[in-house]
Amino acid sequence: xxxxxxxxxxxxxxxxxxxxxxxxxxxxxxxxxxxxxxxxxxxxxxxxxxxxxxxxxxxxxxxxxxxxxxxxxxxxxxxxxxxxxxxxxxxxxxxxxxxxxxxxxxxxxxxxxxxxxxxxxxxxxxxxxxxxxxxxxxxxxxxxxxxxxxxxxxxxxxxxxxxxxxxxxxxxxxxxxxxxxxxxxxxxxxxxxxxxxxxxxxxxxxxxxxxxxxxxxxxxxxxxxxxxxxxxxxxxxxxxxxxxxxxxxxxxxxxxxxxxxxxxxxxxx
Amino acid sequence: xxxxxxxxxxxxxxxxxxxxxxxxxxxxxxxxxxxxxxxxxxxxxxxxxxxxxxxxxxxxxxxxxxxxxxxxxxxxxxxxxxxxxxxxxxxxxxxxxxxxxxxxxxxxxxxxxxxxxxxxxxxxxxxxxxxxxxxxxxxxxxxxxxxxxxxxxxxxxxxxxxxxxxxxxxxxxxxxxxxxxxxxxxxxxxxxxxxxxxxxxxxxxxxxxxxxxxxxxxxxxxxxxxxxxxxxxxxxxxxxxxxxxxxxxxxxxxxxxxxxxxxxxxxxx
Numbered sequence: 413x414x415x416x417x418x419x420x421x422x423x424x425x426x427x428x429x430x431x432x433x434x435x436x437x438x439x440x441x442x443x444x445x446x447x448x449x450x451x452x453x454x455x456x457x458x459x460x461x462x463x464x465x466x467x468x469x470x471x472x473x474x475x476x477x478x479x480x481x482x483x484x485x486x487x488x489x490x491x492x493x494x495x496x497x498x499x500x501x502x503x504x505x506x507x508x509x510x511x512x513x514x515x516x517x518x519x520x521x522x523x524x525x526x527x528x529x530x531x532x533x534x535x536x537x538x539x540x541x542x543x544x545x546x547x548x549x550x551x552x553x554x555x556x557x558x559x560x561x562x563x564x565x566x567x568x569x570x571x572x573x574x575x576x577x578x579x580x581x582x583x584x585x586x587x588x589x590x591x592x593x594x595x596x597x598x599x600x601x602x603x604x605x606x607x608x609x610x611x612x613x614x615x616x617x618x619x620x621x622x623x624x625x626x627x628x629x630x631x632x633x634x635x636x637x638x639x640x641x642x643x644x645x646x647x648x649x650x651x652x653x654x655x656x657x658x659x660x661x662x663x664x665x666x667x668x669x670x671x672x673x674x675x676x677x678x679x680x681x
Numbered sequence: 682x683x684x685x686x687x688x689x690x691x692x693x694x695x696x697x698x699x700x701x702x703x704x705x706x707x708x709x710x711x712x713x714x715x716x717x718x719x720x721x722x723x724x725x726x727x728x729x730x731x732x733x734x735x736x737x738x739x740x741x742x743x744x745x746x747x748x749x750x751x752x753x754x755x756x757x758x759x760x761x762x763x764x765x766x767x768x769x770x771x772x773x774x775x776x777x778x779x780x781x782x783x784x785x786x787x788x789x790x791x792x793x794x795x796x797x798x799x800x801x802x803x804x805x806x807x808x809x810x811x812x813x814x815x816x817x818x819x820x821x822x823x824x825x826x827x828x829x830x831x832x833x834x835x836x837x838x839x840x841x842x843x844x845x846x847x848x849x850x851x852x853x854x855x856x857x858x859x860x861x862x863x864x865x866x867x868x869x870x871x872x873x874x875x876x877x878x879x880x881x882x883x884x885x886x887x888x889x890x891x892x893x894x895x896x897x898x899x900x901x902x903x904x905x906x907x908x909x910x911x912x913x914x915x916x917x918x919x920x921x922x923x924x925x926x927x928x929x930x931x932x933x934x935x936x937x938x939x940x941x942x943x944x945x946x947x948x949x950x
Contacts (some may be wrong), residue, residue, distance in 0.1 A: 515743035536830025559804025
């Protein structure tokens with residue numbers, strides 16, 4: 413999906429919501445456990461009820477890997493089930509030496525057909541460049557993450573700038589706003605503001621609203637640009653809204669609530 | 682495996698060699714491609730011929746993931762085939778927010794039974810701590826990696842120390858030399874020397890000899906401690922020694938050559 417297509421989709425749906433498919437056997441409604449593939453069954457119903465209100469889905473690979481090859485199959489089936497007009501994110505946080513990162517890029521862009529994959533920047537240029545150069549595919553680089561440990565290294569000062577600023581200033585030269593996004597936690601509004609100044613045009617993937625405590629309005633005040641420029645993710649706050657047979661309907665209601673807030677924000681700017 | 686058991690194994694075998702199972706369908710001998718599971722078939726023969734000369738095996742997950750659930754099955758079968766007395770490393774370079782890292786730990790320590798997993802430090806404490814606390818399991822944290830991009834961020838100065846030093850000084854407090862190792866590239870001898878001063882007791886996993894150009898003697902001069910303290914990895918230099926039906930025998934010869942150098946080094950100290 414191109415940046416233009418993504419922005420059109422956001423305008424059409426009045427939404428920049430990404431639904432995180434962090435699907436955990438221990439958290440899904442109990443009645444699903446008797447199905448042949450409970451994970452896929454859960455995801456299918458969540459997608460059915462939420463896709464009208466969202467523009468993106470983000471399965472986190474950890475939840476699928478924890479079930480081995482069965483989980484990997486469920487991930488593949490989920491990806492195939494997601495409607496074609498949605499932006500898909502493999503939240504994998506990969507990166508390795510050049511020839512190995514190229515294998516990861518093949519895993520997520522060729523063997524599977526994700527639009528994008530999240531990557532960790534610690535290993536530098538040759539660990540990230542192999543994800544670039546796939547037509548209409550995106551790399552999403554961790555910058556200032558939402559978790560408490562995000563403060564351990566990312567906010568340290570390196571030669572007068574914070575490490576996450578250095579990561580952005582260096583890595584923005586490897587790609588462009590047409591193939592690179594950055595992860596900035598909703599729990600880091602001050603970082604978001606600084607990052608928007610450094611990269612006015614790039615899309616930012618914002619986890620951390622809902623369960624992690626970030627606030628949508630604050631995120632938008634600091635991060636929106638003229639082409640929206642934000643994908644705001646909610647995982648647990650949507651998919652685990654309810655644990656009865658109504659779980660998917662309730663997830664739809666939770667997604668709609670956020671979409672309506674987003675429509676309001678987009679229409680009043 | 683405990684630190685004591687690993688050191689005993691090193692003394693018994695006069696080897697601190699780790700064989701990297703970076704098994705790539707495009708690089709394995711062509712005659713294997715007609716087998717039902719060429720990846721497992723390749724690994725099985727490599728293990729048969731190299732295990733006498735090594736103490737550890739390190740499959741890099743990227744190569745298996747690039748083939749989807751089939752690759753994941755081949756990885757599982759490979760792990761089960763590796764003799765029980767070998768130290769096993771899932772070279773996965775994972776890490777995510779706390780609850781998600783816990784899923785990765787389950788994937789590699791419970792669903793599969795690896796002794797250790799490599800992790801990236803960018804996301805800080807709560808992304809790494811979930812890998813600690815499993816009995817006789819290890820976390821191996823990226824410090825100064827062997828690839829060219831390793832210089833982009835890891836060697837930057839943060840408050841008077843290099844980022845990789847800061848990573849080590851901070852993270853060594855989360856675990857101990859009994860459950861934590863660090864990755865230091867053989868191509869970074871000066872970093873290895875500094876790191877050995879910071880953490881005299883920890884085991885270090887050293888990739889980068891062979892194809893990447895690092896030198897075993899230099900690594901040992903800078904990194905050995907009284908309990909060896911090194912696992913030196915070779916992947917391509919061993920497993921792709923030959924592309925005929927003799928590939929495994931030749932891999933054994935290449936592994937033996939390194940083991941003899943290691944024996945010599947261990948016996949002359």
